[in-house]
Amino acid sequence: MISFEPTEDQKLMVESVAQFAKNALRPHIRELEKLRGVPETIRKTAFELGLGLVALPEAVGGAGLGLTTSVLLEEEVAWGDPAAAFAFGGPGAFGLAVLELGTTAQAQAALAPFTSEGGHDRFGAVAWGEAKAHRERPGFVTTAKKTGDAWTLDGAKAYVVNADRADHFVVFAQVDEAAGWHGVGAFLVDKGAAGLTILAREETLGLDAVSFGGIALAGVTVPDRARLAGGADFTAALVRFFARHAVVVAARGVGLSRAAFEVTRDYVDTRKAFGKPIGHFQAIAFTIADRAMDVDAGRALVWRAAAAWDAFDKGEGDEQECLLRSAQAIAFVHEAAMRCGDDGVQLHGGAGFMRDYPVEKFMRDAKQLGLCGMTAEHADQLAGAVAVGVAIDPGLVLPTPETQNAFV
């Protein structure tokens, strides 16, 4: 059956989250921007709505509602403020990484702090990126070396979402220097670990309420049980994590696109020039039509990707299909969001450039969001690799300092 209609439960959830976005987020986007974060009261409400735990399985304390429900709600939140969902508190990318790369026991333990009282104040983060590529070999500069029953991590990680807020990290480091991007390992590291330093938060183009930063690791030691081994095939699990996470980011991109589209449509309805609303000029109206198609097609692709993952988690469908759907949704939405933001400012004319209107923020946010999770370029490399049937090379399809970094 092919159907585009959410379940009754999903409709109710979307409705309440839409109300929350409309009342608690949209009127305050400039405040959140200046605050460079989301105030505790709003984070509490988001936590009470269960926003960060929707897609996590019940076995680890999540709601078990699947990725499809999650993307519906993510779109609504991002419509209110594209930065908000990154800054609500909760496990975020950390949760998806632990689920894909860890054992069930590891996931249960790592996610427990996020499901209990006060979860709105706890953040997870994934320390993936690095500022510079290794000059001599493929793979990360940051290394993890095993001595006895422990791993020692040395190096620095960059482009980490919520680095300065996180209590718990998944840190990626080179465990096998000869194996290139196939020699990467993942480790659970707590904020308080000796040798871990939080680096200064960056100032960015957009998504000001999101914290982008990094961490330094100087002889940080973790026990072997903190290693997330990735099951039978670490690289495959790693690519699944990136794809799933970036689908969630793409859902936010849909919300952002819709927000930029709607304020622009309203503007061209009311702004008059040459004696009529500017929307009554064909050049303007056609642009509006094109961006409406971007919003709708992006949403449909995100839904299809999410539905593919939900089927995969039930033991139906296949992984390559999930990766292809995800990659298509990610690349399409990143580009579509940028078009919606850009044309949004353009159709506002000079007013669009002013901070009196929200559209300039949406345009900046769109570029910033396109650098979160996976970039369109990497998503295209992933989709193309699936299409021509070559083995998926993590060095080509994932954001790395050798090719193009992304915020994770």
Place this chain on the structure above:
Amino acid sequence: MTIEFSLGKKQLEMREGIRGLAKNVIRPQALAWDRAGGIPEEFLRNMARMATSMGSNAMRSGVGDETEEEKKDAEKRRGSTGSNLFSALASEEIAWGDAGLLLCLPGPGLGGPPVRSSGTPEQKKRFFGMFQDFDSGPLKWGAYGLTEPNAGSDVSGIRASCRKDGRHWVLNGRKCYITNGARAVWTVIFATVDPALGRAGHRAFVVEKGTPGFSVGRIEEKMGLRASETAELVLEDCRVPEENLLGGEEKYQSKEGFMTAMKTFDNTRPLVAAMACGIGRAAYEYACDFVKDNYVLGRPIPRYAAIVERLARMGRGLEAARSLVWRASWMADTGLANAKEASMSKAMAGQAAIRACIEAIEVCGAEGSIAREHQLLEKWFRDIKVYDIFEGTGHIQRIVISKRLISDLKSF
């Protein structure tokens, strides 16, 4: 209901069947049909028989012209093979084999929807009744005559005239680019009682082949879709019986005439978009296979990343368009108004498929431009262009869409 994108067992089986047919029977003959400028009648008859046995009207007529009773039964049909959605799936598969074939299939064709939506019960019985015996009698087609040399996208500009004379209407004018126009047993012809009345002056007639004063003008030579017949129709003091006025006199008290023309498109646009997806997918898959078979992928080649990105762009453009086709069809099956969404699917599919056909040739290099029995990229390139033109150009789709997004927008 829930959000899901999987097919039922019967739908999957039927799609597999159509896919096999497209691959093993249709595509191998596509270039020959294109060169011959037509498809043998016996083949078309077999296709029509098969379509009927499968219970799909998509293959018989190329459009989803289901009956009112079927429409009322929407809930039951959802997920079945008689739904708009399945018609879209089937259309994509056949177009993947040969888009020209879909336009050649016997049946009422584009003439079906206006007769369905606006015809009186007697008219429906009479004009659809002609197609009941397709299995034994001669093959029959219907056609749709709206476009004129000086009125294409601007439907309100038609100049073909009609005036009442006793129990007949007298029609004069020329209609062009009419699919199956020369062989149609009847054609829905749009004419005006007075151009000054605009849309309110429009009348739609079912004009039967052999009506005195009704003749075929030139048969067009086209860039692509050459297996499909495209004809000019000439009306010279053509006397049409009054009972052939579609819907009867009372239908035309408002601007219903124009709405009749437009209703056709809400039904057919997602199907045309689905066909575009089929052609685009053919080119995309060919390019993917070509890359796998011909290029060295075992070690890094200079073009690898660029090729892969091109393929990914083609693939996601088509998938986005296909998703919109499914949505517009699903809305029709669910009984939701879908004019905007139908236009979106058509606008996006036309462009995505053209991009795919252009890029596929580029990916394959010189070989991509050569016509061979098993290498149809140049044919698809020729076939696809019109998908952003007929059934409303991409620009017309954007007019339809923007009128539904921008307040009080009546015209530009």
